[in-house]
Amino acid sequence: MSKIKLTKGELKRQRDALRQFQHYLPTLQLKKQQLQLKIREARQQYAFKEKERAAAEQAVQHWIGVLGEGGVDVSTWIIPRKVTVSHTNIAGTEVPVFGAVVFPEAAYDLFSTPLWVDRAVDKLRGYLGLVAEIEVLQEGIARLEKELRVTTQRVNLFEKVKIPECQENIRIIRIYLGDQMANAVGIGKVAKKKLELAEV
Numbered sequence: 217m218s219k220i221k222l223t224k225g226e227l228k229r230q231r232d233a234l235r236q237f238q239h240y241l242p243t244l245q246l247k248k249q250q251l252q253l254k255i256r257e258a259r260q261q262y263a264f265k266e267k268e269r270a271a272a273e274q275a276v277q278h279w280i281g282v283l284g285e286g287g288v289d290v291s292t293w294i295i296p297r298k299v300t301v302s303h304t305n306i307a308g309t310e311v312p313v314f315g316a317v318v319f320p321e322a323a324y325d326l327f328s329t330p331l332w333v334d335r336a337v338d339k340l341r342g343y344l345g346l347v348a349e350i351e352v353l354q355e356g357i358a359r360l361e362k363e364l365r366v367t368t369q370r371v372n373l374f375e376k377v378k379i380p381e382c383q384e385n386i387r388i389i390r391i392y393l394g395d396q397m398a399n400a401v402g403i404g405k406v407a408k409k410k411l412e413l414a415e416v
Contacts, residue, residue: 220385222392230389234382241374248371250307251364255357262353269350272343279336290333293322294340299348309363314352317345 220226300315319341322334 220389222389224393227386227389227393230382230385234379234386237374237378237382241371241379244367244371244374247307248364248367251309251360251367254306254311255360255364258353258357258360262350262357265346265350265353269343269346272339272346275339276343279332279339290322290337290340293320293337294344295320296344296348299352301352306360307363307367309359311356311359312352313356314349317341317348 220230296317297320298318300318301312302315303310304313305311322337
């Protein structure tokens with residue numbers, strides 16, 4: 217515990233600090249609850265997308281084999297040109313939100329290219345789109361978890377350190393000031409008695 221002054225001014229400062237901590241603590245606790253809820257929702261969405269990705273990966277395995285035999289190079293058509301991501305504010309934290317994956321246009325000769333290439337390109341693009349979406353979800357979860365750690369530390373600081381410290385300081389100052397007042401009253405009574413005796 218830090219050294220405190222045993223004065224009325226310090227008592228007021230400690231009371232003001234206590235009032236401030238008690239005022240902000242519920243806001244921090246609410247923020248912590250919101251973050252926990254959003255993390256739970258994001259993890260559920262991640263698990264769902266991960267299952268989708270695993271199923272899409274199974275479907276893509278078939279097409280990879282066919283593409284290898286067909287001698288068709290589709291790599292330029294399935295590499296994403298850009299991934300659009302927006303941001304939203306969740307409990308004061310900027311979290312990325314997946315938008316879409318933009319692929320280059322697949323331009324090829326309809327007569328010389330096998331018919332199955334369209335479906336293969338669609339399946340591969342779908343798989344890569346899910347991979348991109350999962351990466352954005354992971355980034356969002358990481359940001360929310362980091363903010364939750366910071367918020368939890370602040371809640372614990374207020375609950376377990378600052379508020380009890382202020383309460384203890386107030387108790388000590390009040391006891392000291394009470395003792396000083398009692399001493400002053402005692403000294404006053406003794407002085408009054410001496411004055412009375414002196415007058416007699």
